[in-house]
Amino acid sequence: xxxxxxxxxxxxxxxxxxxxxxxxxxxxxxxxxxxxxxxxxxxxxxxxxxxxxxxxxxxxxxxxxxxxxxxxxxxxxxxxxxxxxxxxxxxxxxxxxxxxxxxxxxxxxxxxxxxxxxxxxxxxxxxxxxxxxxxxxxxxxxxxxxxxxxxxxxxxxxxxxxxxxxxxxxxxxxxxxxxxxxxxxxxxxxxxxxxxxxxxxxxxxxxxxxxxxxxxxxxxxxxxxxxxxxxxxxxxxxxxxxxxxxxxxxxxxxxxxxxxxxxxxxxxxxxxxxxxxxxxxxxxxxxxxxxxx
Amino acid sequence: xxxxxxxxxxxxxxxxxxxxxxxxxxxxxxxxxxxxxxxxxxxxxxxxxxxxxxxxxxxxxxxxxxxxxxxxxxxxxxxxxxxxxxxxxxxxxxxxxxxxxxxxxxxxxxxxxxxxxxxxxxxxxxxxxxxxxxxxxxxxxxxxxxxxxxxxxxxxxxxxxxxxxxxxxxxxxxxxxxxxxxxxxxxxxxxxxxxxxxxxxxxxxxxxxxxxxxxxxxxxxxxxxxxxxxxxxxxxxxxxxxxxxxxxxxxxxxxxxxxxxxxxxxxxxxxxxxxxxxxxxxxxxxxxxxxxxxxxxxxxxxxxxxxxxxxxxxxxxxxxxxxxxxxxxxxxxxxxxxxxxxxxxxxxxxxxxxxxxxx
Numbered sequence: 001x002x003x004x005x006x007x008x009x010x011x012x013x014x015x016x017x018x019x020x021x022x023x024x025x026x027x028x029x030x031x032x033x034x035x036x037x038x039x040x041x042x043x044x045x046x047x048x049x050x051x052x053x054x055x056x057x058x059x060x061x062x063x064x065x066x067x068x069x070x071x072x073x074x075x076x077x078x079x080x081x082x083x084x085x086x087x088x089x090x091x092x093x094x095x096x097x098x099x100x101x102x103x104x105x106x107x108x109x110x111x112x113x114x115x116x117x118x119x120x121x122x123x124x125x126x127x128x129x130x131x132x133x134x135x136x137x138x139x140x141x142x143x144x145x146x147x148x149x150x151x152x153x154x155x156x157x158x159x160x161x162x163x164x165x166x167x168x169x170x171x172x173x174x175x176x177x178x179x180x181x182x183x184x185x186x187x188x189x190x191x192x193x194x195x196x197x198x199x200x201x202x203x204x205x206x207x208x209x210x211x212x213x214x215x216x217x218x219x220x221x222x223x224x225x226x227x228x229x230x231x232x233x234x235x236x237x238x239x240x241x242x243x244x245x246x247x248x249x250x251x252x253x254x255x256x257x258x259x260x261x262x263x264x265x266x267x268x269x270x271x272x273x274x275x276x277x278x279x280x281x282x283x284x285x286x287x288x289x290x291x292x293x
Numbered sequence: 294x295x296x297x298x299x300x301x302x303x304x305x306x307x308x309x310x311x312x313x314x315x316x317x318x319x320x321x322x323x324x325x326x327x328x329x330x331x332x333x334x335x336x337x338x339x340x341x342x343x344x345x346x347x348x349x350x351x352x353x354x355x356x357x358x359x360x361x362x363x364x365x366x367x368x369x370x371x372x373x374x375x376x377x378x379x380x381x382x383x384x385x386x387x388x389x390x391x392x393x394x395x396x397x398x399x400x401x402x403x404x405x406x407x408x409x410x411x412x413x414x415x416x417x418x419x420x421x422x423x424x425x426x427x428x429x430x431x432x433x434x435x436x437x438x439x440x441x442x443x444x445x446x447x448x449x450x451x452x453x454x455x456x457x458x459x460x461x462x463x464x465x466x467x468x469x470x471x472x473x474x475x476x477x478x479x480x481x482x483x484x485x486x487x488x489x490x491x492x493x494x495x496x497x498x499x500x501x502x503x504x505x506x507x508x509x510x511x512x513x514x515x516x517x518x519x520x521x522x523x524x525x526x527x528x529x530x531x532x533x534x535x536x537x538x539x540x541x542x543x544x545x546x547x548x549x550x551x552x553x554x555x556x557x558x559x560x561x562x563x564x565x566x567x568x569x570x571x572x573x574x575x576x577x578x579x580x581x582x583x584x585x586x587x588x589x590x591x592x593x594x595x596x597x598x599x600x601x602x603x604x605x606x607x608x609x610x611x612x613x614x615x616x617x618x619x620x621x622x623x624x625x626x627x628x629x630x631x632x633x634x635x636x637x638x639x640x641x642x643x644x645x646x647x648x649x650x651x652x
Binding site for chain 2: 037265
């Protein structure tokens, strides 16, 4: 039997990790909800964000918390260029073309990652001295706690942006009804560009945060894509709170799966949860529909 | 009017010139193991495996419209089941289940088809993006579990597969495997051809174009999706078994990896998705790219592949086949008369996107 302390530690770590998963998922969910495309390169964009943070840290020693903003800026630009140059040709053309374009992009990013950094895994440190907090039943390590807090702040900021800014409201209007939004004078093409930029910037942020916790290699993209999509499905497309809860559920179940079944099953558990929810409750645990098609 | 003659369903094989070309190609391929080096035989065998993967994925994705990102799982499971049967001791099975390679490879394909038969009704509850990601996840689960089951799969080190079909010093194991693969490839093409030209293909295209409309006209979408999925998985599994018994080495990372899915997809996109000859043309180009690029540009080969599928799907969605049809077949057939712009909307079978891309 596994000791109780280990269990509570796994759960706490899972909750803290879940915050980052939620950031990654929020970017995916935003793009999916508004543009109706699944960004198959989302995981690879996360990988790029992680590498930006790692390289900045390795070159200058600057904490990935700062590197995160560089990664976000870079990926925001990448998202905008992607929409302007490639995706505008294929959005609304059925699902085959966007899926394949993004699949191709994922291959390119993976290959670039390999070229620039080699196939080895790399990681960064928080770069801030300090101890964690001991709760008695579990230990809150400093990097995990800091990344969780940053993740929650990012999610809150995205929520506030969507809720209170004019652009945010226009994004939500476009999500509800694109045609009606156009009639109201919203430039939906511009909204698509901004949405993809925000979505990919969030992938970059999640990558920068993960670089402080786990080694990153050029091939992690697929795995994080599936995790992010699992969270989207768990939380329901378009639900920010659902995304956060979904991220925590995924983080906790992964850690418990690794604890009870062995490390090799960490990803199997999350994928099975994902497939299970997708099949049994495709509208998500908190969602407002949109699942299943 | 020329567009009336250019009916997309004109049977390919009715064209005598085409039949002659096919005959020559098959004969030339039959001679390959006897006249070329082992390395070249292996290369062309890989090309045949690409054809099997491409043709089978195209049936599911191009005709039935189900973008599966889990094709590698069926390739890999076919390879493993076949390997378990020819080399049972390496996976801890009793030696009594040992079968000859030919039977084992067919059983591998059947096993892949059975997996599709079991998971099909579940996974087809998903559609569109959810189906694509669901199949990607499913393939990842299968790969991770197989990787973890060291006793069955040898873990990441894998194991050597037994098999020696060498007839004499001149015709080695690889040569015999080549001929078997050639037969399997011809079979894959022939069976798929019959399906897409028959009622099955019509049903698949109907659900691809408009599932609700097809459904309301009495076409059962699940039936045709399952049909495409099971047949497609069988041939992917068969290809896996043959490839595993050519290389005589198997491990979960190389046989179940997403790479095989990527290859299938790239082949079909390059050749022309939803066209019959597309994947065959695509395999030839992909083989050239894969080996040529690796030799010339080495490490950026994947980038070029990724770029190519993006450019093809946006600007040339009918792929090489579309190009060939526009500039070769029509021109030759009509003495160049229809080199003029396509008869736009009245021409069925050509992708309207090519013509009406006004963005």
